[in-house]
Amino acid sequence: MDFYGFYTGKIFDAYEYLGAHYENNGTVFRVFAPGALRISLIGEFNGWQEYGMNKTYDGNFWECRVDNARPGMMYKYRVYDSESHFIDHCDPYGFGMELRPHNASIIREMGDYCFQDMTWMSERSACKNKPLNIYEVHFGSFRKPGESPEDWYSYEEMANLLIPYLKEKGYNYLEIMPLNEYPSDESWGYQGTGFFSPTSRYGTGRQLKMFVDACHRNGIGVIMDFVPVHFAVDDYGLARFDGTALYEYPNGAVGVSEWGSCNFMHSRGEVRSFLQSAANYWLKEFHMDGLRMDAISRAIYWQGNPERGVNLNAVEFLRYMNQGIKGLHPSAILAAEDSTSYPGVTKAVSEGGLGFDYKWDMGWMNDTLNYFRTAPKYRSENYHKLTFSMMYYYDDRFLLPLSHDEVVHGKATILQKMNGEYEEKFPQARAFYMYMYAHPGKKLNFMGNEIGQFREWDEKRQQDWSLLDYPKHREFHRFMADLNAFYLAHPAFFEKDYERDGFRWIDCHQEAGCIYAFERISAKERIAAVFNFSGKVWKDYHFQVENAAVLKRLLSSNQNIYGGSEKEKDVLLKAGEGGFSVTLQPFSAEYYEVDN
Numbered sequence: 257m258d259f260y261g262f263y264t265g266k267i268f269d270a271y272e273y274l275g276a277h278y279e280n281n282g283t284v285f286r287v288f289a290p291g292a293l294r295i296s297l298i299g300e301f302n303g304w305q306e307y308g309m310n311k312t313y314d315g316n317f318w319e320c321r322v323d324n325a326r327p328g329m330m331y332k333y334r335v336y337d338s339e340s341h342f343i344d345h346c347d348p349y350g351f352g353m354e355l356r357p358h359n360a361s362i363i364r365e366m367g368d369y370c371f372q373d374m375t376w377m378s379e380r381s382a383c384k385n386k387p388l389n390i391y392e393v394h395f396g397s398f399r400k401p402g403e404s405p406e407d408w409y410s411y412e413e414m415a416n417l418l419i420p421y422l423k424e425k426g427y428n429y430l431e432i433m434p435l436n437e438y439p440s441d442e443s444w445g446y447q448g449t450g451f452f453s454p455t456s457r458y459g460t461g462r463q464l465k466m467f468v469d470a471c472h473r474n475g476i477g478v479i480m481d482f483v484p485v486h487f488a489v490d491d492y493g494l495a496r497f498d499g500t501a502l503y504e505y506p507n508g509a510v511g512v513s514e515w516g517s518c519n520f521m522h523s524r525g526e527v528r529s530f531l532q533s534a535a536n537y538w539l540k541e542f543h544m545d546g547l548r549m550d551a552i553s554r555a556i557y558w559q560g561n562p563e564r565g566v567n568l569n570a571v572e573f574l575r576y577m578n579q580g581i582k583g584l585h586p587s588a589i590l591a592a593e594d595s596t597s598y599p600g601v602t603k604a605v606s607e608g609g610l611g612f613d614y615k616w617d618m619g620w621m622n623d624t625l626n627y628f629r630t631a632p633k634y635r636s637e638n639y640h641k642l643t644f645s646m647m648y649y650y651d652d653r654f655l656l657p658l659s660h661d662e663v664v665h666g667k668a669t670i671l672q673k674m675n676g677e678y679e680e681k682f683p684q685a686r687a688f689y690m691y692m693y694a695h696p697g698k699k700l701n702f703m704g705n706e707i708g709q710f711r712e713w714d715e716k717r718q719q720d721w722s723l724l725d726y727p728k729h730r731e732f733h734r735f736m737a738d739l740n741a742f743y744l745a746h747p748a749f750f751e752k753d754y755e756r757d758g759f760r761w762i763d764c765h766q767e768a769g770c771i772y773a774f775e776r777i778s779a780k781e782r783i784a785a786v787f788n789f790s791g792k793v794w795k796d797y798h799f800q801v802e803n804a805a806v807l808k809r810l811l812s813s814n815q816n817i818y819g820g821s822e823k824e825k826d827v828l829l830k831a832g833e834g835g836f837s838v839t840l841q842p843f844s845a846e847y848y849e850v851d852n
Contacts, residue, residue, distance in 0.1 A: 267529045267533065268533055273286060283325035285319065285320050285325075285333075288526065289318060297331060298344065299330055300331070301329050327363050332359075333345045339499075347361040348451070355456045371472075376472035382588070384613070386751075387744045387750045390698070392660060393431070395457075397715050397718055405717075426741040427701075429477040432481065436451050446483050447486065468544065472543065478543075478545050483549075485520060488517060489516065502526075503527055505519055545588060549592055552601075556574075575610055579611050615655065616659075619644075619645065621662065628684060632790050635789060683814070693743045696753045703719055708729045762784060769792075775802075783847055783848065796839065806829065806830055807829040809849075812846045821841065822841070
C-alpha cells in the first residue's frame with residue numbers, strides 16, 4: 257500500500273492491504289488504529305481467546321497472521337484504548353459480517369467468483385445520450401418468501417425473481433438501496449457498520465456477484481446506493497474505533513448528523529482513503545455499474561445548512577474521489593442526491609465542478625408532485641410550477657427521481673398523492689407519468705409505484721402484488737410497462753437530454769386551461785407531447801408545431817386498455833391554417849410523431 261497516499265487521502269485500494277486476506281493457507285489481518293494501546297485478534301480459529309497483534313510500518317498499523325484461519329470463519333478486533341479499556345470491533349475493512357444483532361466480521365476469499373459479463377462491461381456507458389430507466393429497489397421487500405419481516409430471498413433467488421420482471425416491464429437499470437452491512441433494518445442501510453461487507457441478510461459476497469453478473473448477462477445495469485457522509489453509532493463499528501475520534505469529528509456540533517449518526521471527518525486523509533477505497537471496491541470487485549451517493553448536501557454544507565457555509569474539505573474530497581473513480585471506471589455512473597442549488601455538481605472537476613454524472617432533480621420532483629396534489633380548480637394559479645424546471649434544467653445533468661423517500665413517513669404514495677378520489681387518481685397518475693417520461697432527464701421510479709400502490713412502503717413487508725387482482729391497478733401496471741417500453745424505444749426522449757436543441761416548448765401559456773405542449777427532438781425523430789391537467793374536456797385545442805404537416809398519435813393515457821375511454825389508438829392530425837386541432841380529455845396526455 258502507498259502509505260503516504262493513505263495518509264494524504266490519495267489512494268483507492270486500501271482494502272487490498274487492510275482487512276483479512278486469505279493467502280498461502282492462512283489469513284493475514286491488518287488494521288489501522290493509531291490511538292490504540294494494544295489490539296488482540298479474537299475469532300473462531302483461536303476459541304475467541306486473545307491473540308496479540310503487532311505494530312507494523314510506523315506503529316499506527318497492526319498486523320498478525322493466523323495459519324488456521326480460513327474463509328467463512330468469524331473474527332473481531334479487541335481494541336484497548338489509552339486507559340486500557342477495550343471494545344470488540346468488527347473489521348473496518350472486513351469483507352463479510354454476521355447477521356445482526358451479531359456483529360463479528362467473516363473472512364472472505366475475494367477471488368472466489370469469475371464474472372461472465374465481459375461483453376456488458378466493454379459496452380456499458382454512463383448513458384448520457386442513451387436511455388436510463390431505473391427501477392429502485394429495497395432488496396428485502398420487493399418480494400418475500402414468507403410473512404416474517406426476516407423472511408428474505410437470497411441474492412441468487414432474487415436474480416430469478418427480479419430480472420425477468422425488469423425485462424418484461426421495461427427497466428434497463430436497477431438501483432439498490434445500500435447493500436453494505438448495517439445493524440438496524442429501519443435505517444435501510446444508510447447507517448452502515450461494514451462499508452466493505454455485503455449485508456448478510458441476503459447471503460454472501462459471492463452470491464451478490466452472481467446476482468450482478470446475471471443482471472449484466474440480461475442487459476440490466478446495477479447501481480448501488482453509497483453513503484460517504486455518515487455511519488452508524490454502534491460501538492462495535494467505526495465510532496471511536498481506537499478510543500479516539502478516528503473516523504468522525506471530535507466535536508459533536510458537527511460530528512453528529514440530523515439522523516443521530518456520526519459524520520465522517522473528510523479533512524482526514526485516512527478517512528478519504530477509506531471512503532474512496534470503498535467506492536472503488538464495489539465497482540471493481542462486484543462490477544457495480546454506478547454509485548448513487550446519498551445526502552451529498554450534508555457534505556457540501558456543514559450539516560446540510562447553506563447558512564453554516566461550505567465544508568471545503570468535504571467538497572474537495574468529493575471532487576478528488578469522483579475524478580479518481582471516473583479515471584478507474586470511466587463508464588460507471590456517479591449520481592448525487594443533492595437538494596441544494598450548489599453550482600456545478602455535474603460539471604467536470606477540471607472545470608471546477610464536483611464531477612458527478614447526474615444530479616437528482618429534487619426541485620422538479622417537489623414542484624410536480626405538489627402541482628398534482630392541488631385541486632384542479634387551483635392548478636391555474638400554480639401553472640408555472642411545471643414550466644419552472646426548464647428555467648434551470650441545463651445548469652446540471654438532472655435525473656428525475658420518484659424514490660423511496662417520497663413514499664414513506666406520512667408522505668403518501670405517488671398514486672395517493674394525486675388529487676381527488678380513487679377513480680380520479682388513476683387518469684391523473686397516467687398523465688403525470690407521461691409528463692415525467694417526456695420531460696428531459698433520466699428516470700427513476702421506486703418499486704410499487706408501477707402497480708399504483710396505496711400503502712406507504714414498509715421495509716418489513718413485500719409490495720402489495722395482490723393489487724394486480726383489481727382491474728384499475730392491472731390496467732395501470734400495463735400502462736407503466738408500455739410507457740417504459742416507449743421510452744426505451746424512442747431516442748427523442750433521451751438522445752439529447754442535455755442539449756438545448758433536444759427540447760422545445762410548443763405552448764406553455766395556457767394557464768386557464770392547464771394545458772402544456774412541448775417537443776422532444778433527436779437526430780432522426782421528433783415527438784410532440786400534449787397534456788391536459790385540468791378536469792375539463794377541451795375541444796378544438798389549437799397548437800402549432802414547427803415544420804410539421806402531420807402528427808401521428810403514438811400513445812395516449814386515455815386508451816381503454818389503460819382504464820380510459822378511448823378505443824382508437826392511431827390518430828392522424830393534419831395541419832390546417834391555424835396549425836393542429838385536437839380535443840383533449842380531462843387528465844390526459846398524448847404523444848405524437850412529427851412528420852414533415
